Amino acid sequence: MTRREEIIEILSKEEKSAQELANYFQIELSEIIQDLEHIKYSIKPRKLAMKHALCKKCGFVFKERSKVKKPSKCPRCKSEWITPQVFSI
Numbered sequence: 344m345t346r347r348e349e350i351i352e353i354l355s356k357e358e359k360s361a362q363e364l365a366n367y368f369q370i371e372l373s374e375i376i377q378d379l380e381h382i383k384y385s386i387k388p389r390k391l392a393m394k395h396a397l398c399k400k401c402g403f404v405f406k407e408r409s410k411v412k413k414p415s416k417c418p419r420c421k422s423e424w425i426t427p428q429v430f431s432i
């Protein structure tokens with residue numbers, strides 16, 4: 344099984360953030376992000392669902408952000424306490 348297939352397996356069962364996946368596979372976050380971008384198209388007609396990142400301090404939701412990368416700072420309160428977006432299939 345390739346790594347991408349394995350990611351699809353994992354995300355079919357539970358939600359994961361890109362960072363969690365990177366930790367799991369012991370690879371760079373940027374590699375996981377590439378994988379996710381690829382998976383998004385390869386799993387059609389299934390969908391890669393993404394829950395938006397959220398500021399834990401003020402509750403700001405990073406809605407407009409469609410990239411898989413985690414935002415680093417809240418634009419509203421400048422907090423860096425951000426819940427990353429999670430993915431599932």
Ligand SMILES: [Zn+2]
Binds near residue numbers: 401402417418
């Ligand atoms: Zn905030």
